[in-house]
Amino acid sequence: MTDVLIPADEWRDDEEAVISTWLYASGEQVQAGAIIAEIMVAKATFELHAPAPGALQILVAPEVVVAKGQTVARIE
Amino acid sequence: MESASALMQDIAAAISPAAIIEHGGGADAVARDEMLLREMLAPTAPDQVVRLWVNDSCLVTTRRLATHPLFEQACAISEAAGWPVHVRASGGSTVVHRPGVLNVSLLYRTTQGPLRIEDYYAPLTRRLIAALWTLGVRAETGKRDGSYCDGAFNILAGNRKIAGTSCRIVRSGGTLAVLAHAVLWVDGDVARDIAAIARFEAALGLKPDYDLAGHATVQNVLQSSPALV
Numbered sequence: 001m002t003d004v005l006i007p008a009d010e011w012r013d014d015e016e017a018v019i020s021t022w023l024y025a026s027g028e029q030v031q032a033g034a035i036i037a038e039i040m041v042a043k044a045t046f047e048l049h050a051p052a053p054g055a056l057q058i059l060v061a062p063e064v065v066v067a068k069g070q071t072v073a074r075i076e
Numbered sequence: 077m078e079s080a081s082a083l084m085q086d087i088a089a090a091i092s093p094a095a096i097i098e099h100g101g102g103a104d105a106v107a108r109d110e111m112l113l114r115e116m117l118a119p120t121a122p123d124q125v126v127r128l129w130v131n132d133s134c135l136v137t138t139r140r141l142a143t144h145p146l147f148e149q150a151c152a153i154s155e156a157a158g159w160p161v162h163v164r165a166s167g168g169s170t171v172v173h174r175p176g177v178l179n180v181s182l183l184y185r186t187t188q189g190p191l192r193i194e195d196y197y198a199p200l201t202r203r204l205i206a207a208l209w210t211l212g213v214r215a216e217t218g219k220r221d222g223s224y225c226d227g228a229f230n231i232l233a234g235n236r237k238i239a240g241t242s243c244r245i246v247r248s249g250g251t252l253a254v255l256a257h258a259v260l261w262v263d264g265d266v267a268r269d270i271a272a273i274a275r276f277e278a279a280l281g282l283k284p285d286y287d288l289a290g291h292a293t294v295q296n297v298l299q300s301s302p303a304l305v
Contacts, residue, residue, distance in 0.1 A: 010245065013192045020140045020167060038139065038167075042193045043227040044243035045167040062140065 002052040004073035006039065006066050010046045017041045018063050019048070019072060026058045030075065037073075039066075050075060080130060083295055084178055084262045088128050090207035091180060098129040103162040105131045106173075109181050109255055110165050113246060116185045116253035124199075127181040131173035135161045135276055138169060150279035159272045166244040166257055169225045170273050176264030176293070180204065182256045189245075189252040196243045197229040200256035204231055204239065213238075213297050222287025224273050231258065234301065236292035263295040 006017065020040035030036055030050040037048040050056070054075040066072055080088070080097050088097050098105065108127075115121055135154055141147060142163045151161040159172075173179065182200040201217050208215035208231070215233050219226055223237040231239035239260040246253050261269075267288055274284040292300075 009190050010247070011193050011196070012190045013194075015193050020138070021143060023139075038165075040140075040167045042229070043167040043225075043241065044193055044196055044245060045165065046245050047247070 002054070002075045003071040004036070004048065004051060004056075004075060006048070006068050006070045006072055007046070008068040010039075011041055011044070014068075015041045017066050017068075019060055019066060020045065021062060022058055024056050026056060028056050030054065030056050048072075080178075081176070081263055083298075084130070084176070086211060087178060087207060087260070087262060087294065090210050091203060092126040092128060095126050095128045097178070098127070100130075100132050102132050102134060102160065105129055106136055106162045106164050109183075109257065110244075112181070112183050113244060113253055113255040116183050117246065117248040117251060121185065124182070124184040127179075127183070129179045129181070130175055130177065131179065133159060133174040134172075135159050135272060136164050136171050136173055137161055137276075138167065139163055139165065141170065141280065144280050146280050150276050153279045154272065154276040157272065157275060159276070161276065166242040166255060168227060168240065168242040170276060171225050171240055171259050172269040172272060173259065174264065174269070176262055178260045178262050180258040180260060183254065184256075185251055185253045187250050187252070189247075193243075194229065196245060196254055197241060197256055200241060200258060201229055201231065204258055204260065208233070208238075208294070211294075211298070213294060220290045222285075222290040224270060224284075224286050224291075231260070233292065233294075233297045235290075236297070237290055238292055238294055238297060261291070261293040263293050266291045266293055266296075
């Protein structure tokens with residue numbers, strides 16, 4: 001099982017971030033490196049990539065505030 | 077597609093003297109930004125590209141709203157009113173494209189990341205503000221409560237929003253490619269724009285509550301205050 005974390009090295013400040021869209025549903029198979037979600041910070045969008053292949057399990061709903069380093073999904 | 081007004085041509089020239097305004101295209105025009113952004117990750121890509129474009133009348137919304145259960149129904153209602161809906165990849169919320177609205181897409185790449193959020197926007201917002209000041213518009217960045225697609229990096233003039241901005245950042249290794257995009261309301265009827273967005277958002281079950289007084293076109297601003305130069 002691999003945790004999917006909000007990256008710590010995409011933006012420097014501590015602006016509030018949310019997952020704006022999950023591009024896969026829980027249970028769907030994803031490939032390593034696939035873009036699985038979009039993170040929005042002050043109307044700037046960043047991509048969240050799958051760190052490993054497997055079945056995605058989403059832990060955080062869209063529009064919920066997330067922090068850098070937070071686990072927002074798992075890949076099993 | 078009608079040609080750009082003299083004011084729009086002046087603004088375009090002030091932003092990028094070499095750029096030619098692209099016209100029309102609907103969804104294809106929206107998708108071209110994403111294609112150009114991916115191309116910026118290629119080692120042979122230029123460091124910076126400025127794209128100026130005016131789309132056909134439409135609403136452009138986000139992937140987030142495109143997953144809404146009432147999305148297809150809301151699109152049908154909007155299209156029946158003359159505002160087809162297209163989806164973009166960058167952030168924010170729904171915006172209007174039409175003749176009279178200048179899209180400014182600044183694409184660049186950097187290996188200096190991560191940046192502060194305002195620094196991702198800065199190459200675009202500084203350029204727009206400098207261009208507008210040359211035309212006599214005292215522009216600045218800031219939030220404007222009650223404006224649609226509000227954000228900290230709006231372009232304001234006299235505390236009225238004249239442009240909305242958004243960014244999209246993609247990475248390949250240590251290289252970041254950035255799309256910084258603005259919709260600048262040059263001329264036309266902003267009240268009609270707001271009505272189109274409110275119709276679409278209401279059809280999604282949202283509760284739009286926009287302050288018309290918080291919005292203006294560049295033409296409105298120039299008519300309501302004497303130019304600096």
